[in-house]
Amino acid sequence: MSALPAHNNDPGFDLNIPQLNARFEHRAAEDILRWTWQTFGAAAVASSSFQTQSIPLLHLISKVCPALPVIFIDTGFHFPETLAFRDELQRRFDLNIVTVRAQVDQSEQFRRHGEAPYRSDPDLCCYINKVEPMQRALAGAAAWVSGVRRDQTANRAGLPVFQPRDDGVLKVHPMLHWTEQQVWTYINRHDLPAHPLLAQGYASIGCAPCTRPVTDGEDARAGRWAGTGKTECGLHLER
Numbered sequence: 001m002s003a004l005p006a007h008n009n010d011p012g013f014d015l016n017i018p019q020l021n022a023r024f025e026h027r028a029a030e031d032i033l034r035w036t037w038q039t040f041g042a043a044a045v046a047s048s049s050f051q052t053q054s055i056p057l058l059h060l061i062s063k064v065c066p067a068l069p070v071i072f073i074d075t076g077f078h079f080p081e082t083l084a085f086r087d088e089l090q091r092r093f094d095l096n097i098v099t100v101r102a103q104v105d106q107s108e109q110f111r112r113h114g115e116a117p118y119r120s121d122p123d124l125c126c127y128i129n130k131v132e133p134m135q136r137a138l139a140g141a142a143a144w145v146s147g148v149r150r151d152q153t154a155n156r157a158g159l160p161v162f163q164p165r166d167d168g169v170l171k172v173h174p175m176l177h178w179t180e181q182q183v184w185t186y187i188n189r190h191d192l193p194a195h196p197l198l199a200q201g202y203a204s205i206g207c208a209p210c211t212r213p214v215t216d217g218e219d220a221r222a223g224r225w226a227g228t229g230k231t232e233c234g235l236h237l238e239r
């Protein structure tokens with residue numbers, strides 16, 4: 001695992017985003033990845049939560065642009081199986097993983113809140129442990145590749161392939177059109193591994209305190225922040 005290079009988020013040219021979205025709306029994920037890497041090079045980063053859903057994008061990155069830094073946000077609350085799976089995929093795909101963490105350590109977070117921060121204020125906990133570390137990792141970057149799909153949440157259903165952000169970073173979504181079924185077809189065709197907790201019913205995996213297994217017929221993300229009304233950590237909300 002390595003450190004992030006210094007970024008310069010000015011690509012040196014103007015991008016016509018509506019034109020780009022029209023051009024790439026129906027293009028394959030590898031075409032979108034290749035264009036992003038050729039256009040932004042070292043000023044591009046990707047991010048991944050290293051769950052089963054992440055595997056096709058990580059595998060494609062290893063084929064198309066293996067030097068692309070893949071940011072993993074280590075919240076300190078992950079399942080040990082997720083960290084082991086990250087390490088397994090790093091070895092298998094030889095990825096350029098960059099791990100980032102909160103500036104406030106966990107014991108200080110518990111001290112400030114008087115209890116577990118994910119209980120007292122999950123939105124603040126996600127901000128401290130996910131959103132702010134990602135903002136730091138993106139400082140000066142020009143493009144951020146993310147594996148979100150339209151079929152995952154109502155918020156994601158409305159996303160474009162290329163999404164400019166207020167901070168000047170162009171968010172890139174190569175997997176936007178993929179379905180759950182396509183993810184599994186890809187994994188099986190390439191004989192790739194699944195996250196070890198999937199077999200125990202964890203269809204979508206985030207931090208351990210905020211993830212439960214789902215039962216048959218439940219939405220894959222029903223086990224994330226169950227019973228709180230929260231559906232997103234904030235990383236992929238428009239900004």
Ligand code: SF4
Nearest residue numbers: 118122125126207210
């Ligand atoms: S998912 Fe839960 S534990 Fe993880 S950062 Fe968000 S609130 Fe905290």
